[in-house]
Amino acid sequence: MATGVKPRVRVPKSASAGEAITIKTLISHQMESGQRKDKEGNIIPRSIINRFTVDFDGENVIDVALEPAISTNPYFEFEATVPASGSFVFTWYDDDGDIYTEEKAITVS
Amino acid sequence: MKRTTLTAIALAMVTGPAMADPDADALVVNGEIEMVTEASAPAHLEGALKTVYSGWRFRSDETQAVQMDDFDNPGMLGVEVALDAWTEVAGTEGESCASCHGSPEEMAGVSATYPKWDAAAGEVQTLTMQMNECRTERMGAEPYAYDKGDAINMTALLTSVSRGMPMSVAIDGPAAETWEMGKELYYTRFGQLELSCANCHEDNYGMMIRADHLSQGQINGFPTYRLKNTKLNGVHSRFKGCIRDTRAETFAPGSPELIALELYVASRSNGLSVEGPSVRN
Numbered sequence: 001m002a003t004g005v006k007p008r009v010r011v012p013k014s015a016s017a018g019e020a021i022t023i024k025t026l027i028s029h030q031m032e033s034g035q036r037k038d039k040e041g042n043i044i045p046r047s048i049i050n051r052f053t054v055d056f057d058g059e060n061v062i063d064v065a066l067e068p069a070i071s072t073n074p075y076f077e078f079e080a081t082v083p084a085s086g087s088f089v090f091t092w093y094d095d096d097g098d099i100y101t102e103e104k105a106i107t108v109s
Numbered sequence: 110m111k112r113t114t115l116t117a118i119a120l121a122m123v124t125g126p127a128m129a130d131p132d133a134d135a136l137v138v139n140g141e142i143e144m145v146t147e148a149s150a151p152a153h154l155e156g157a158l159k160t161v162y163s164g165w166r167f168r169s170d171e172t173q174a175v176q177m178d179d180f181d182n183p184g185m186l187g188v189e190v191a192l193d194a195w196t197e198v199a200g201t202e203g204e205s206c207a208s209c210h211g212s213p214e215e216m217a218g219v220s221a222t223y224p225k226w227d228a229a230a231g232e233v234q235t236l237t238m239q240m241n242e243c244r245t246e247r248m249g250a251e252p253y254a255y256d257k258g259d260a261i262n263m264t265a266l267l268t269s270v271s272r273g274m275p276m277s278v279a280i281d282g283p284a285a286e287t288w289e290m291g292k293e294l295y296y297t298r299f300g301q302l303e304l305s306c307a308n309c310h311e312d313n314y315g316m317m318i319r320a321d322h323l324s325q326g327q328i329n330g331f332p333t334y335r336l337k338n339t340k341l342n343g344v345h346s347r348f349k350g351c352i353r354d355t356r357a358e359t360f361a362p363g364s365p366e367l368i369a370l371e372l373y374v375a376s377r378s379n380g381l382s383v384e385g386p387s388v389r390n
Contacts, residue, residue, distance in 0.1 A: 004190070006189065008180065010180050024180050024181075026180070028186055028189075072339070073183065073186065
């Protein structure tokens with residue numbers, strides 16, 4: 001069971017039409033690989049974020065599959081062009097079935 | 110051939126000083142907090158140092174950049190955890206940090222004055238000790254383990270609201286005795302390598318110690334997120350690491366020796382901005 005999971009997102013509040021903006025995201029998550037053992041020698045079960053998607057007004061921007069070798073607190077930075085005002089929806093999928101979402105609106109002038 | 114030699118000399122002149130000295134970069138965090146990373150040395154350092162530099166100035170551009178934006182600074186994750194603990198009721202008295210102190214922003218400037226003399230306790234106290242006094246005396250809660258996760262996160266929260274303010278640790282009056290003890294420790298050679306703090310951080314700062322660019326060992330940036338262990342590190346743990354590297358038996362975090370040393374080293378940073386949580390390698 002993942003604890004202390006907290007998504008953070010940074011999107012500029014405004015942009016000009018067609019401008020490539022930089023988006024930064026980070027989710028605090030232990031990303032337990034499933035390869036490690038505890039003091040008694042038992043395998044610590046895998047618990048990672050396995051998928052991360054970003055949509056802009058229903059249209060998919062990126063869709064990422066995450067693997068166990070990705071380190072704690074996965075950070076993504078990418079660029080996106082914004083055609084019109086709208087909102088980005090960020091979604092992280094946890095191994096335990098939890099889904100974390102965050103929404104950020106952007107105004108195009 | 111002659112031309113090549115001249116070019117080589119010119120290159121050496123350009124790159125030479127850059128290897129030996131702090132760089133000339135300016136530290137602005139989030140595009141708004143302007144940090145003082147270079148200041149005239151406090152009066153008590155006369156004869157030892159003319160200028161004090163933040164450790165940030167000795168790091169590579171890549172490492173420096175991570176500290177310039179709170180989103181990129183992994184130390185801020187610790188600050189966020191402490192922000193939740195700030196309002197969380199702990200202990201038997203039904204109190205949280207917030208019930209006495211309000212918002213963390215009201216604590217701006219507090220961390221810049223620690224360690225400081227506590228008249229009631231009759232001793233010099235570090236921020237961690239003051240925090241634990243609050244927890245045990247007023248909240249009826251268990252004290253935080255010295256320099257461990259909870260304590261470091263809370264310290265990071267308190268320094269984060271003081272960022273950009275100058276370090277101003279008092280060394281006169283009743284604190285003078287502890288300060289003298291700290292100074293004594295700073296100049297004492299320890300371990301099989303017989304090294305004092307001053308041998309590296311006063312005599313040889315700016316030089317390379319194997320692959321690492323030696324800073325002045327200022328502690329205005331603590332707690333420090335270190336890329337080598339991917340967590341926030343406390344001052345005492347860092348001291349312990351340094352003393353261990355001289356191949357000596359170290360003092361324990363929270364011991365009177367390290368408290369005195371923290372007071373002395375903090376006073377060497379007087380005038381530099383509070384940077385914690387900073388990012389170093």
